[in-house]
Amino acid sequence: MGLVAGGLVVAVGGVLFMAGAETDDGESDDFSGDTSEPFFDPSQRDWGEGMCESMASLKALKTDSAKKADTFAGSPASVASTYLTSASSALEDISRKFAAVDSLTRIPDTERLRASYLREIDRVRPEVRELSDADGLAGLSTREKTGRAERVTSLVAGIKEPNPSWDQLLHDQWFEVAANSPGCVKVRQAERAKSNPSEPPEPVPPLPPAADGASLGACLDGACEVRVMKPEADIKVGGLTLEVTRNGSKVTVLHSYPSGGAVRVNLSEEGARGTFGRGGDATGTVTVELKGMNRNGAVLRINSSLPPG
Template structure:
C-alpha cells in the first residue's frame, strides 16, 4: 500500500487557490479565497479552475485503494492458473493444497484491508460522482468479503483434504474475478469530466502509476540460491534412515524407513507432520536453523528431523533415525 502524502496543508491550499505575483523579483502567493458563509460546505472550493487539496486527498485514497484491488485481482488470476488441473496427481494436488491454504488467508486479509481503505475515503458532497464511485467499489468488495472470510477460516480449513482446500481457493478466485467496475468507471469519468482529470494528477495517483511502470520495467527477481545438501534434492536417499536433502517444493512427502513424513515449506519455516495408522498425528514447526523435531512409534523407528539451513526458496533438512 502506498503511503498517502502528508503535507503542510495550509501552504498547499494557498498555492492551490492563489496567484503567483512578482514583487521586486520575488514570487509571492496572493490568496484568492473569499471564504464561505456559515453552513456552506468547503466543497465549494472545487469551483477553482486547477486543483485543490481536498480533491487530491480524495483521489489519493481512491487510487491507492483501486491499486490494492488490482493487485489482488492479478494475484488471484495467477493462483487460479496454478491450482487448475491438479486432480489425479497426488503429489501435485498436495502441493496445490498448501498453495490454496496460503492464498485463502492472504485473499481474505486483502479484501478486509481494501474494504477499510475504500471506507476511509471521504467523498465530496458537491461532486456526487465521487461518492457514487467510492460507494460502488465498497459495495462490490463487501458483497464477496464475508464468503471469502468464511472459506478462509482457520478452523474450517483444519483437517480438510488438499482437494477440498483447492476447491475453496478456486471459489475465492471466482469471487474476486466477479468484482465489477463501477458504471461510470474512474476512466470514463476522467475522459468526460475535467474535475476527475485533475484528480488523476494527485500525488498519490501519480505514485501509483509510477510504481506500476517500475514494476513492469523491472527485471524478474532472481531465483534464490540453492543451498548445499549432501544428497541434493534426492528424497529417496532418506529411505535408509539417514540423509541431508534440499526441499524446494512447498509441500512434499519423505519416506524414512517405515515412516512417512509430510513436509510443508514456506519462506520462514518448515512444518513436519507424521500421521499414525491408528489415528492421530504429530506436527512440529521448525523456524530456525538447528531446530529439531522427533517422530516415532513405541518399540519401532524414531526419526529426528533438523532444519540445517533455509532461504526464500529452499530448506535443507538433516534426517537421522534409530531403532
C-alpha cells in the first residue's frame, strides 16, 4: 500500500486500484473503494500489451514449426513450400511487432528484454528469408524443398528466450502490473482456450472401408478404392496423374494436361463424381467417386476406361 496523489493505491493480484481518493477540499471524488477499474500508467500498459502480443506470436510460430518438423518427408513439395512462405512472413511480422514496442529507457530491464528478443529473431531472420525466397525455390526438387523447410524449423526452434526472461522479471511489481494489463490478460485467456478447450471436440465419424487401404499405388492399373490421409497426394492411374487435395469439407481433384490447361473437380458429398480424360483425341476416361470423408481423411473409388499404356 502507498499514498499517491492523496489517494490510497492498493495492489491486488498485481493490478493497481485507486480507492477513496480525496480532493484538496476534503470531498470525495468519483473513485470508490468498490471500483473494479484498474489504474495503469499508459506507457506501462502499452509496453506490457505490446510485449505480450509479440511473445504470443513467437510462441505460436515455434509451436507450429515443431508440429510440422517431421511432416515434410514423403509429402508433396507444396507442403514444404507453403510452410517456408508462411514461416518467413510470420517471422518478419514478429520482428516488426517487437520493434514497434516503445523503449522505456527509465526501466532498463524493459529494453533489455525487448532488445534480446529482437537480436535472437534478427539472428535467424536473414537465413529464413533466403531459404524461403520464391525465386530460390523455383526449380528445386521435392527433397531440396523439404531440406529447406526442415532447416527453417530448426532455426525457429533455436530462437532462445532472453535471460532474465519475462517470467523471471515478474517478481518486480512494475512487470507484474504490466503483465496484468487488459491486452496481456486477453492473450493468456486465448492461449488457455486454445490449449484447454472447454467443450469436448466433436466425434469424428468413421471412414467407410477401402478395399485397397491406403495403398495409392493400387490405382495404377485403373481400378481401386483407397484412403487418402494426407492433405495432398498424387494418384497415378495408368499414364494419368490426379492431384488430390483435402480442404475442410471437400476433396479437390486436379488433372493438368501436358499441352496446357487443367480440369479441376470439387467433391463435397458422398457419391459425388468427377471424370477426367487425357485430352486431345485420346479415348477413355477416369472416374473418381467420393465414398466418404472426415477431417482426417477421405475414401475414393477410381475406375478407368483408358487404354493400356
